[in-house]
Amino acid sequence: MKKSAILIALLCICLSIFCSRQEENFSVEVINGVRHVHNYAPQWGDEPKVSLEFVQQIGDLDTEDENFQLYRPNDVAVDGEGNIYILDAGNYRIQKYDEQGTFIASFGRQGEGPGEFRFPNSIQVSPDKNIYVDDILRTVVLNSAGKELRGLRVEEGRFFRFKVLSSGEFISYGFLKLGAEYDGKPFNEPILKVFDDDLNIVREFCIPLDTGNWFTNRSMNEVKYTIDNDDNIYVAFALQNRIDKL
16 A cells, blocks of 8 residues: 555656646647647757758759749649649749659740739649639639639739638638728738638638737738648747647
8 A cells, every 4th residue: 555655646746747847838828719828948858859851942043944944933832643833923934843843834924814924922723733823913723734714803902822722712811901091990800811712701710919000010910821631720920929720
């Protein structure tokens, strides 16, 4: 009995030490039903569990091959077969390569007609291999061969830095309001919006931090985000030192 009591006491002590160390590194808070984890120290110490290794490069400053001469490559997307699509914005075109980086095709040019771009800034490939290009106030939909299927007009500032979900819906980071006319007014328009195939808003979320000043509101709520294979959304607020998983 004494040995059992001693073992139980030792386990309790070890557990309390472990928990106290955990509490030193982070705390958990639930705000409006959302679990927030506040990190106070690196969780991995001096031995990071993630490392980066160079794998591949496409394009070069000194290349003479036109197919690899990129000018302001704004965005990149990959389809289900591993093909790589680079939005070569400065050349108003899309460059398609296989997963080894071998050039396959090029499509697009400057203009306002079918398959043409004015100011392309982001690209995504949907599960059905259609290519979506955000071109200012127009979203251009192309098939995998570069033929334009349709062009969708959207309201200014409503469709930006978008990604295609596995459901076929779109998630977009909208422009934040900027200007003295918004100073002092409620700043609560959701940052992320989900659109259906006709670009109607289905749902919106991720309420911004309102500092009471339009300039700091814009900078403090600038985000970068990505999605995983299960459509979980990871939102990084660089100036708020936080990442939200939705």
